[in-house]
Amino acid sequence: MASRAEKVVRSSLSHVCKSSPISLGAKRTPIPRLATSAAPAQSRTLGTCTGASRATAKSSRVETGKRSASAFSKAISRRPEEEQPTVKRVLREDDLFHSFSESPIPEIRRRAAFMRQHAYCPHPDHRPTRLSDSASGEPTTHTGSLPAAHVDFECPDCGIPVYCNKEHWMADYEKHLEICDTLRQINEDDHDLRSGRLFPEFDFAGPQIEESMINMTNWDTLLYTRNFEAINNDRSMRQATRLLTYPYTIGSVLHELSPYSVRKGGRLTTEGLKSFSALRYTLHPPKTGGGTEVSNLRLEAPPVRLFILGARAESSLPRDAWLQLAHIFPNSRIHLIFIGPESMMNRDDEFPLPPRTPANPFGAVVEDRIWPTMKISTIVDYYHTIHKTGEFYPYDPYFDCFVMFHPGLGHPASSHEWRDTIPLLLETKAPVIVTGYTQFDMERDIEYVKKTAAGEFEILLEPGENIFRSLRWDLNDMDPQDISAGNWGVWAFRGKRYETTRKDEE
Known part of the structure; x- marks a missing residue:
C-alpha cells in the first residue's frame, strides 16, 4: 500500500x-x-x-x-x-x-x-x-x-x-x-x-503586434520584443528555452530579420541568401488590401510547408510552442509536417492511428484547427517512402523547407536510415536546416553528407553555434560524461543547382 x-x-x-x-x-x-x-x-x-x-x-x-x-x-x-x-x-x-x-x-x-x-x-x-x-x-x-x-x-x-x-x-x-x-x-x-511549482515561464506570448519589430539578436531581446512575461530566473530561462528552441531555430533562419547574414561573421553564404530570400518573400508577403467581404477578396499564396524529418520529441511538444511560428509570420500560412517512424511517440492516447485510405494513403494525423494560419500533419513512415510516391510533389523552393533536428546522419547506429533520404532531398533543391547536439555531432553529420553526396550539394548556412539553442543541458544516461544541449549547432544545405549557359557562336 x-x-x-x-x-x-x-x-x-x-x-x-x-x-x-x-x-x-x-x-x-x-x-x-x-x-x-x-x-x-x-x-x-x-x-x-x-x-x-x-x-x-x-x-x-x-x-x-x-x-x-x-x-x-x-x-x-x-x-x-x-x-x-x-x-x-x-x-x-x-x-x-x-x-x-x-x-x-x-x-x-x-x-x-x-x-x-x-x-x-x-x-x-x-x-x-x-x-x-x-x-x-x-x-x-x-x-x-x-x-x-x-x-x-x-x-x-x-x-x-x-x-x-x-x-x-x-x-x-x-x-x-x-x-x-x-x-x-x-x-x-x-x-x-518535478517540484510541483507553477511554471509561469510556459505561458508563451500570443500574436505579435504589427507595429512591433522582433529583435533576434539573442534570447533576451527576442523574448522582450515578443512581449513574453519577464523571466528573471536563470533556471526558468533554461526550462523555457528547452521548448522554444525548436520553433525559434527555424524562425531565426527564415525570418527577414534573421541574425544570420552574408556580412562577415554572419555565416550565411551567397547561395544561402538566394534560397532563404525565396522563402522570406513568401513568409513576408506585401499588404494586398484585401478584406472579409467578397468584393475585397484577394488571391493568397499556398502555405509554406515545413517538413520536419525524423521527428520524435518535437512532434509531441505543446502546440503553444509551435504556434510561435505562426505569430512571427502572421501574414502567411504554415503547414508543419512531422515525418518519421517514431513521430507519434509519447502520444499514446491518440492511437490507433487513422486507417490508410485513398483519401489518406499514409494514415496521417491532421490537426487543422490549432490556429487560423497553421496546420500540423504527422505521418508515421520514412520520408524516402513518401517521396517516391509523389505525395508532396512538386517541391518549390519558394514554399518548401526541410528541417532535421539532431538527425544523427553520421552516427553509426542511425546513418543507414538516411542513406536513401539524402539523395532525394538534394533532388528537391529546397533548403535543408540541420541541428546537432554538439560540435562533434554536427561535424560528423557534415562529413557524412560530404562523403555520400560529394559535389552534389551546397552549404547555405555555415556550421556554428545556434543563437537560439536550448540553454538547458541534457545528460546521456548511457554515459554521464556525455553532456549536450538541444539544437546546440545549426547549419543548412541544399542540392546543387546548375545554371544553363549558352555556348558563344564562333
Whole structure:
C-alpha cells in the first residue's frame, strides 16, 4: 500500500503532466519515461518501418536525447487554471539538490538505477567498452587492463553516479571537475521540473503586434520584443528555452530579420541568401488590401510547408510552442509536417492511428484547427517512402523547407536510415536546416553528407553555434560524461543547382 508521501508525489506529478488545452491529445504518457530515457522502448512501426533497425538506433546518443526532450515537453505542458490551486509542492526552491539515488522523486531514483545498470566508469584503468560519443569527439584514453565496471559511486558535489567507486572518483577528480558544475545544474533542473511549482515561464506570448519589430539578436531581446512575461530566473530561462528552441531555430533562419547574414561573421553564404530570400518573400508577403467581404477578396499564396524529418520529441511538444511560428509570420500560412517512424511517440492516447485510405494513403494525423494560419500533419513512415510516391510533389523552393533536428546522419547506429533520404532531398533543391547536439555531432553529420553526396550539394548556412539553442543541458544516461544541449549547432544545405549557359557562336 502506497505511503502518504508517495501519494503526494504522484498527485503533484500528475498535475504537472496535464496536457495543454490546445494539444491534440487529452492526456500524455506519464513522466516516468524520463527516468529510463536511454532504455529501449517499443515503437510504433508502419509501412516500411523495421523494428530491428530502430531498436539498434535507440541505444545511440541520437535517440537518447530525443527521448529525453520528449518526456521533458510533456512534463511542462500548461495546466488548466481551475486546477492550479490543488497543486502540492514537493520540493522548495532552496531544496532542489538531491543525489539521484536518494531523490524524493521516484522517477529520478529509477533513472539512477538505470544508469548503474548501463553506464560504465570512465576511469582510464578500465578497458574501453564502447566508442566515444562525447562532445569533444576525442578518442578514449583507457589504457588499463581492468575489466569494465558500471558506475556506482555518486559524486557528493553533483549527486550523479559517475564512477565505479570512490577511489576512481578521487583519482580522476581533476577531470571530473570540468563537468561537475554542469552535472549539478542538470540535477537541480530535473528536480525543479518535478517540484510541483507553477511554471509561469510556459505561458508563451500570443500574436505579435504589427507595429512591433522582433529583435533576434539573442534570447533576451527576442523574448522582450515578443512581449513574453519577464523571466528573471536563470533556471526558468533554461526550462523555457528547452521548448522554444525548436520553433525559434527555424524562425531565426527564415525570418527577414534573421541574425544570420552574408556580412562577415554572419555565416550565411551567397547561395544561402538566394534560397532563404525565396522563402522570406513568401513568409513576408506585401499588404494586398484585401478584406472579409467578397468584393475585397484577394488571391493568397499556398502555405509554406515545413517538413520536419525524423521527428520524435518535437512532434509531441505543446502546440503553444509551435504556434510561435505562426505569430512571427502572421501574414502567411504554415503547414508543419512531422515525418518519421517514431513521430507519434509519447502520444499514446491518440492511437490507433487513422486507417490508410485513398483519401489518406499514409494514415496521417491532421490537426487543422490549432490556429487560423497553421496546420500540423504527422505521418508515421520514412520520408524516402513518401517521396517516391509523389505525395508532396512538386517541391518549390519558394514554399518548401526541410528541417532535421539532431538527425544523427553520421552516427553509426542511425546513418543507414538516411542513406536513401539524402539523395532525394538534394533532388528537391529546397533548403535543408540541420541541428546537432554538439560540435562533434554536427561535424560528423557534415562529413557524412560530404562523403555520400560529394559535389552534389551546397552549404547555405555555415556550421556554428545556434543563437537560439536550448540553454538547458541534457545528460546521456548511457554515459554521464556525455553532456549536450538541444539544437546546440545549426547549419543548412541544399542540392546543387546548375545554371544553363549558352555556348558563344564562333
